[in-house]
Amino acid sequence: MPELPEVEVVRRGVAAHVVGRTIGRATVSGARVARRHEAGPEDLARRLAGSAVLHADRRGKYLWLVVQPAGGVPEALVVHLGMSGQLLVSPPEAQPARHTHATLDFDDGGPSLRFVDQRTFGGWSLRPLVPDPHDPGRTAEGPERPPRHPYGIAASVSHIAPDPLEPAFDRAAVVRSLKRRRSAVKRALLDQGLVSGIGNIYADEALWRAGVHGRRECTALSKPALARLLEHAETVMAEALELGGTSFDALYVNVNGASGYFDRSLNAYGQVGRPCARCQTPLMREDFMNRSSFFCPHCQPRPRGPRKASPAPGALRRRR
DNA sequence: CGTTCATCCTGAGAGC
DNA sequence: TGCTCTCAGGATGAAC
DSSP: OOOHHHHHHHHHHHHHHTTTOBEEEEEEOSSGGGTTSTTOHHHHHHHHTTOEEEEEEEETTEEEEEEEOTTSOOEEEEEEOTTTEEEEEEOTTSOOOTTEEEEEEETTOOOEEEEEESSOOOEEEEEOEEOOTTSTTGGGSOTTSOOSSBTBEEGGGTTSOOOTTSTTOOHHHHHHHHHHOOSBHHHHHHOTTTSOSOOHHHHHHHHHHHTOOTTSBGGGSOHHHHHHHHHHHHHHHHHHHHTTOOOSSTTSBOTTSOBOSGGGGOSSTTOTTSBOTTTOOBOEEEEETTEEEEEOTTTSOOOOSSOOSSOOTTOOOSOO
16 A cells, blocks of 8 residues: 555655664564565574664665664664554554554663554565666765765665655656556556656556556557656645645554545546546546556546457456 | 466455 | 355466
8 A cells, every 4th residue: 555655654754763773572473474585484583683773764665774783794684564554663662553464663661663454464584785777876975965875775675666756766867768658657667677666646646647547558649648747646646745745544654543635636446436636527446457447537537449348248347 | 379267465446 | 044146456388
């Protein structure tokens, strides 16, 4: 669920409350939360104990804490929130919430960091830090601009492209890649290997702002149109970040459990039947990539061509 | 290579 | 009240 703005809200909370402290005990309960950690949950917990938290970093929807074992080299505790993951700061003595799968307690006795994840699509893993393949030469930068990823990036994040809010993001390069793709433009926006951080909400919002239907083929759009679409993705996520992200319910909260307010500013996502803010036409919903897309049929006309807009009569699209 | 599909889970809400 | 069905801010790997 959490997309770039929501994950950045969480990262800032972790930076404010956890960076600079030393982990006393780590608890990782159940194999599932550590399924991306090859050596298993016990190894993960054991290696975290005694480590200092140096930094909280993020690319797209991936978050990682730079942790340094006593006398060791810094490494990355990679946290992906999946669809329902939360990182919560709470008193060590407080009763853990349901679906708490991992906890960091600190040697100062202060607030603990807990990972709560209802649907368990998220997880923790410990990875090496590697130089950012998308940002060569970063080390040559002068001291006046600190590098965005001062310790490098987590190894398991290197297949993810830069997100639109980081300096390494090269919009012109992404436009060139898009222009060659023969796929629906929404699919491309959701491809984390092309541009990261965009999920279903902000893809629909960017498409609405740009007046482009998500099933339009990338190659059918001009480079300026593609550039505008990316700019809208960037600005809508920046605006959402200003408001603390999008929270429809208590599942999407910051480290203190508070919701964001961008849901009130949504123009497309989830707005089926409501009048378009530009033209008053009722918004529509359709299936796309086994998910939902919301759009204005007037501002974002469907592409003509191979049918798919209205399911053929009698065609059973539901599985099972 | 690109695309579709199923899968990993729990819980909320709708409809009956 | 309770059952069944559908849906949900994501990522991944198999199969076509």
